[in-house]
Amino acid sequence: MRRDLRGALLLLLTAAVQSSSMSAPGKPVLLSCRSPEKETFTCWWEPGSDGALPTTHHLYYERERLEGTYECPDYLSAGRNSCFFDKNHTSIWVDYYLTVMASNALGNATSDPFKMDVMEIVKPDAPGNVTLWVEEREASPCVHVRWMPPSNTDTKSGWVTIKYELRVKKDNSNNWKEYTSGTQTHFSLYSVSPGGVYTVQVRCLLDHGSWSEWSNTTFVKISNYLQNERPLSMLISILSAILFIMAGLILIAKRKSVKQWVLPPVPGPKIRGINSQLLQSGGSDNVGNALIIKQSFPPIYFVWEDQMEDYLIVTENEDWLSSNSQKRKKSLIPACFHFDSEIHSKESPCHQNDWEKDEEMSQVDNNNKPFTNTGYVDFQRHVENVQEADVKHVDYSRVKEVKGDNVLFLEKEKVQSSGYMDFQRQERIPEDYSRVKEVESDHLVVLQKQNAADMSCKDEGNHYTDCALHKPRKPHVCTELSDSGYVDTIPAPPLM
């Protein structure tokens, strides 16, 4: 324990001895010199160790074109360990050689010489009074920056030319954007957005010197009144976009109907229901009726059939035949009526039997006797009877009596037109009909004998459906030769 104590004491003693040793000062170091306006300058040094004694420092300088060594004129104005050269002691474009000497009681220490020319050490102070103000414009705001040159620089005599630079930072980002302002002391920033906080700093440069430090930060906040409007306008635009898309989809879905509405189909020149034959046959009545007929075409059928029912009863009942007068002979009409669905004027419906318009006809109609071989016959009426039926206007004569196979006696009192039989005045002569050879008198008709081509038809018998099969005619009506009406090609049993 005693040894430990002794050891500790010894240590303390050596330490005390070491710390209390005094020496010459360490060598100071000249750090830098700086001229803020190219008229004065200041130099700083770093002292070395002071050797535990009060040490003083002195700066000495020599100058080009000046004999002698001089000491620093001002140690105080620029702070500790500095030397300030005022205007009287400053010469530009000459070299200065500076040395600092540290001295204490034990010795001196001199720094290395430091050569400098004031021209090279120019570094101005930062610009002052940086102010920002925001100009609120409708389209986009802008920020105006204004500042003052450093207070100690002379801008009037043209001795120095100050150039400025500024940098801008938005919000808290670390990206500064730099702008050069030239020699102007104001600048405008246009790329600013509302709601942002902008920080601005300015620095300056004299002639060809070094840049100053950045000025104090100044910031400005741009009000974001515009931002409130943005969500609303965005909402409106989104809604209108949705509406537009929906309208477009609807249009696409209904494009056909839209197309029809926009470009209605042009009706073709076909006119249904108008009987061009009728028109051609002349007569104003015909034309009028033809047109009228056209208008209400669809119900024609039904009216027409009614009329047919009203007026035509065909039966093979003998009783019937006998009960009626000679005039009212009915023909046996086999039930082979084929009614063309499409009634064109060209198409000839089945030929008709021209019946008298008697009251008795209606009576007959009510008869419920079963008919064999009954069918509808194309009933072609006279003009005045038919309002809407699509009928051929033909004028018929009633056959009074048939003599022989080619002679017909027609009734006199009939008809408007001349007494001839209208045998399907189309281009093609139907083979079911006989051609009138000659009309001998107004009640005598001589028929033509059939052709050989029709002979085949005749062999089939009375029911003539087969005949129609050979020819591609749609309406194939078979009629038996009777005392009245059309004369069939079937060689009737000779009447005469």
Place this chain on the structure above:
Amino acid sequence: MPGTIRSVSLVSVVLLVCLSSRRTSVGAAPICTNGQVGCHVLSLDNLFDRVIQHSARMHGISSDLHSEFEQYFLPSKNQIGRVGRICHTSTIITPNGKENAQRMAREQLTEVILKLLIAWRDPLWHFHQSMAHHHDFNNFSSNKALEMNDMVHELRQGVEKVAEKMQVLGIISNSVTSLASPEVLLPSDSADWRLMKDYDLLYCFRRDSNKVQNYLKILKCRIVPDHGC
């Protein structure tokens, strides 16, 4: 019809007036090249601006060349003692501060500028020649040396023009001797510059170009103070 005739005649009269007035107008705009006879259009402040810009550019080039040399040769920063270098233009008395420059008479200042520019005519030409032959320097430096040489020449002509104009305008007296015979201004010990090393030459020229720039600015703001001082 008489209306159209009148308008046509009016237009033609106006055109004639404009064309005739262009000859007599004294104002800004058309730029006179050096040596153009009868070109009086440029104003003094305009001329000053041009020469100041020119001198600024010249100084910039000299600084660049100097720092390039410093990289290659690492000289004289470590030189201990007083400066061994003496520029051949040190015999020319130049104001070494703002007040001195402002106190100096306009004619004197103009003369100083011209003296400096004339003094550098030959050295720079030789410098450029030596640079061209040296293989150590790249083309960039060589081009700069040539440019520097040309600029000194042009700047001198520009300053002479300015001095002429000032004399014409009566701003300065006719005592500027450099205009008469430039060779008078050459320093007597002009041969010294051949002994200088290239680096020292550059160092000296950098300094002198800065002087020229500053003196011109001072002169301008004294003579035509309202335009951008």
